[in-house]
Amino acid sequence: MKENLDESQLGIVDGMIDWVRVVNKNNIVLYENKKMKEDLGDLVGKKCHEVFDSDKKCDYCISSITMEKDIIQRKEASIKNRIYMVVSSPMHDKSGKTVCAVEVFRDITKEKDLARKVNEKNKKMTDDIKFARNMQIRMLPPKGMYNGLSIDYLYEASESLSGDFFDVFKIDEENTGVYICDVVGHGVTASLLTIFVRQSLRTIAKGNINLNKTMKELHKTFLSLNLDYDKYFSVFFGIYNKSTYEFSYLNAGHNSRPVLMRKNREISLLNSKGYPIANIFDNVKYTVNNINLNIGDRLFLYTDGITEAQNDEGQQYGTERLINEIKREGNILVNLKKSLNEYCRIHKDDYAILMAEII
Numbered sequence: 001m002k003e004n005l006d007e008s009q010l011g012i013v014d015g016m017i018d019w020v021r022v023v024n025k026n027n028i029v030l031y032e033n034k035k036m037k038e039d040l041g042d043l044v045g046k047k048c049h050e051v052f053d054s055d056k057k058c059d060y061c062i063s064s065i066t067m068e069k070d071i072i073q074r075k076e077a078s079i080k081n082r083i084y085m086v087v088s089s090p091m092h093d094k095s096g097k098t099v100c101a102v103e104v105f106r107d108i109t110k111e112k113d114l115a116r117k118v119n120e121k122n123k124k125m126t127d128d129i130k131f132a133r134n135m136q137i138r139m140l141p142p143k144g145m146y147n148g149l150s151i152d153y154l155y156e157a158s159e160s161l162s163g164d165f166f167d168v169f170k171i172d173e174e175n176t177g178v179y180i181c182d183v184v185g186h187g188v189t190a191s192l193l194t195i196f197v198r199q200s201l202r203t204i205a206k207g208n209i210n211l212n213k214t215m216k217e218l219h220k221t222f223l224s225l226n227l228d229y230d231k232y233f234s235v236f237f238g239i240y241n242k243s244t245y246e247f248s249y250l251n252a253g254h255n256s257r258p259v260l261m262r263k264n265r266e267i268s269l270l271n272s273k274g275y276p277i278a279n280i281f282d283n284v285k286y287t288v289n290n291i292n293l294n295i296g297d298r299l300f301l302y303t304d305g306i307t308e309a310q311n312d313e314g315q316q317y318g319t320e321r322l323i324n325e326i327k328r329e330g331n332i333l334v335n336l337k338k339s340l341n342e343y344c345r346i347h348k349d350d351y352a353i354l355m356a357e358i359i
Helices: 034-040 062-069 109-138 187-205 211-223 318-327 332-343
Strands: 019-024 029-032 073-079 082-092 098-107 144-146 149-156 164-170 175-183 233-241 246-252 259-261 267-269 289-292 298-302 351-358
Touching: 019 034, 029 034, 062 073, 062 082, 062 098, 082 109, 109 187, 144 164, 149 164, 149 332, 164 187, 164 351, 175 187, 175 298, 175 351, 187 211, 187 233, 211 233, 211 246, 259 318, 267 318, 298 318, 318 332, 332 351
Parallel strands: none
Antiparallel strands: 019 029, 019 098, 073 082, 082 098, 144 149, 149 351, 164 175, 175 233, 233 246, 246 289, 259 267, 259 298, 298 351
């Protein structure tokens, strides 16, 4: 049998560290390289499956397909508690006829074990991110009534975790705190900072209606974290008094101007400027603004993930489109979500919008 082989085609395989053998159409081993002979003994003349202590031919014999169709075939095989990638290639005689198959066995046990461990770690990380995402969503304020404010919102993350966040919480019997923040970046780091903002503001603002004092304390608390300079966030923070209908607010670097729609559908923007919360500033001070609201008025606090959403031509959604959707008849947030998704098929940034109606 061996004399029918073209030995020139086998010259380089003897020095390979992989197992290499040649089998004919009757599944007889015609040749084995040095490495395979050292590990398994003399195999020439044996049935290919007998080499691995099997009494029958493989259910999926790639070499039979190789010799029948003159094509290269691959499969993974478990052999003696190891995992091998087996590649079968056609071997031709001098006339070009396929006479047998060359099988190369590469031990991939370590690679498979590494892949399994990586997959396990990835799964755990994915599960952890899902848990964190769940927690982040659960920390959003419930939709409904808060001291004369009716709250509804849209909230979408470009990744599993978001850097956009908002909250509505009771300061005292008369006053309710409302804010929206946008943390630089996305993912785990950004989401952790949103938790920091939520917990810190709720603690600092409890019983305290001095906006500047609250923001100074938030800035001081942030500095104590000793984060890198590229970690920062913007926040628009306001306090609504249910008895006076007064809304006091300040802006700490938030570049999306909240929209106020009066009951008569007249629109205005809450213009206010201030520095974001970052450790490049040692001290901060903000201008506090005040407006009087009436029953039926609506406030819209949002992040730039809405106005900066881009269509296929790279054009931004913009404040004008947002205002037009707010002025439209019907369910404002449902209309806005439909409009956004039609305008921007893939959202590259997180976005959030909070609607507070005076009731």
